Amino acid sequence: MNLAFRDMRHKLGRFVVTWLGLSLLLGVVVTMAGIYRGMIADALALPVSIDADLWVVQGGTNGPFAEISRMPGATREMIARIHGIVMAGAVTFQPVQIDHAGRRLKLEVVGFEPGRPGGPVNLTAGRGITRSHYELIADRKTGFAVGDRLELGRDVYTVVGLTQGSVTASADPVVYMTLQDAQDLQFDLSPPEARRETARGAERADTDIVNAVVARISPNIPVEAVAADVRRWKHLSVLSEAEQEAILTSVVIEHARHQLGLFMGVLTVVSAVIIALIIYTLTMDKLREIATLKLIGASDRTIIGLIVQQALLMGVVGFAVGTALVWSAKDRFPRRVVLESTDLGILFGVVVVVCLLATALAVRVAVRVDPARALAG
Template sequence: MNLALKDTLHAPTRFVLTAFGVAFLVMAVIGMTGLYRGIVEDALLIIERIDADLWVVQGERAGPFAEGSAVAADMDRRVEGVPGVADVRRFAQFSQQFNFGGSWRRATVTGVDVPRDDGRWLPLAEGRWLGGSRYEAVADASTGLRVGDRIELARDTYSIVGLTRQMVDSAGDGLIFVGINDASVIARRRTSEEIHLARAARSGTPAVSADASSVAQESKIAAVLVRLDPTAEAAQVIAAMQRWGDVRVMTTGEQRDLMLNARLWKLRLQILAFTGMILVITAIVVSLIVYTMTLEKLHEIALLKLMGARERVVVGLIGQQAAYIGAAGYVLAIALSWLIFPLFPRRVVTIPSDLAQIALALALVCAAAAWVGIARASRVSAREVLS
């Protein structure tokens, strides 16, 4: 006879409520680790998919993602002449608000160097890739746009010709892809107030047009992407370009490291801290539940000892009950995660290794909770059954 199962079925309502309580705590742990995984994947989307070996950015800057960057508009032609370079593309990315359907929305505009790069590396869900025409855009579905919609960016009207899915930046804003020349125009456009302030600051200088930049630079190109010849030595190509003095050349691995260990470092620490707190709370809750269940069975435990039951019978009773609570809570947490997480505004990514680590952590929590109950049960004497 399985005493733990018998005792659990004796009070099923309490067991179910306890399992759901543990499930919500475990689901919070899964959600926080999955949220971090999702943020990391979103932050690395462009770096991983754009297929670049080197990133040529502004000198003494860690751009274009971890820090602002602007290179000369003709930097791609300079890079093209370096031995070992097979292909170059210009790149720009910046946040932009736009009005659509009577409401203001926020997106991240990404410049694609058409026709050198038509965006075929994008996971297109509907429509087509960018062509050679101006004023075309491919938008992510999270922006609420659809193929055929028309939006106004920098006083120009852009037609949505394609849709992607799950292409967002590290802040969760959907990406809008346009040609690099269109991106430069959008980035240079200033409001009337900006023009007025610039005129006031430059009193006595000629008037500036609406397309002029308030930044002391003519280019809005953030970086030049380089693909190397298969036979080229990356170190030699980097050294050749860095001798120019006005650029910094980074590999894709360095860009990834900057994103993870610079821009997302504090977020990683915060999520780790909150995950640890939730695990501690889970341990306390499960321990209190198991301890309370043990207190309620002290008379039965004393009777078992009076009948000659060995200590391992009591240990098995309490340990199995803690295991039942943990297993039921974990299974319910997985099921609830599948139902609830797709409704979140940010992507939650769960991978088997994370689920395995959470299961191991929950097993340790249940073992600690069982030890608390076993420690109390071990102090029960068979004589107490007569009291």
């Protein structure tokens, strides 16, 4: 005879309301974990979509995502000639903000050389860039459709293809255009500024600047050997794919990770306090029943079991419902929410431990109940 279950069934309305509240609270904890995983996935999305074995960046920097990296465009030719490199491409990265179709959009513009590494690997609609200018490929998250036209800088671009999953660490969608267009967008002066510079006799600045050169290595050559060759040039730094990912996950989203960790910790403590208060209140409401149970011969183990089972059932059901709620709503969140079974397993373990700890006060009260209380009027 399971006393915990019978008591919960008897006070079902009260438990349902408690479950609902707890589900929402634990759902927020699950969401935090999901947002954290989503941030990692977003941070890695761009380098993963570029699919490079090596990232060559400005010497002494961890660019181009963690800090600024600027190199001459000719670096690509230099890198491409190194033994073991199958293909190299120059890329630029530039955040822009535009107003389009009545909404403000923050985009990451990636300039790449079509036919070389740096562009989107998979297209979900449309075609790749075939013209030298004024075409772009957009991530679906932008909301653009093939054929849409948008104004960037002083030019109008046509969306010719769509890709998916290309976002920055801050979840801004990516648009790809030719390297030449991206450099113009980034460095070209407006006509009045250009006229003024010409009037004062300044030479036209070189705009063939890139942020990184990405390279694919022959499968027969160790990546580290090629990286060592690149490192001989002191004005360049080189990062493997794994190093780039490590920088993105550890450095770029470090603060966000701490913030989310803090929120999760606080919410877990709040959950523990709420479960403890609920269990304590339920136990205080049952003191006479507990006294009666003791008087008729129930052991402390039976009574502790009643309390602990209720706490566990509350936590487990709250966690399950909370997770189900987040699962069903995760695609509507403004940020990507990625629920991983390992994270859910760890959180479940934490919830179970928290529930057990939360019963401590109630168990202490219950085992001290005097059976004589049942005889009191």
